[in-house]
Amino acid sequence: MKRSLMEILACPMCKNYPLKLHVFEEKEEVVSGILECSSCQRWYPIIDEIPHMLPDEMRDRKEDLTFLERWRNKTPSHILEKGKPYSLQSG
Secondary structure, three states, X not given: OOHHHXXXXXXXXXXXXXXXXXXXXXXXOEEEEEEEOOOOOEXXXXXXXXXXXXXXHHOOHHHHHHHHHHOOOOOOHHHHHHOEOOOOOOO
């Protein structure tokens, strides 16, 4: 994901802007990370340079939980514990 997208991306659920970027892996672009909405506490994974910004009803629970497990050591604890729509505590 190009960092310049941060200037236009908003939360698809509550429309909050700007989002917070947590970078886990970066080359020329952000390869892996999380976009976080400070308003509604939702998080959106960046996978293979693509931000997956889907509304809750279209998200894949298993995929999201696998992502959190993979990046557990780099994901902020508040997302792991209370992130929406899924967290490692809520499953």
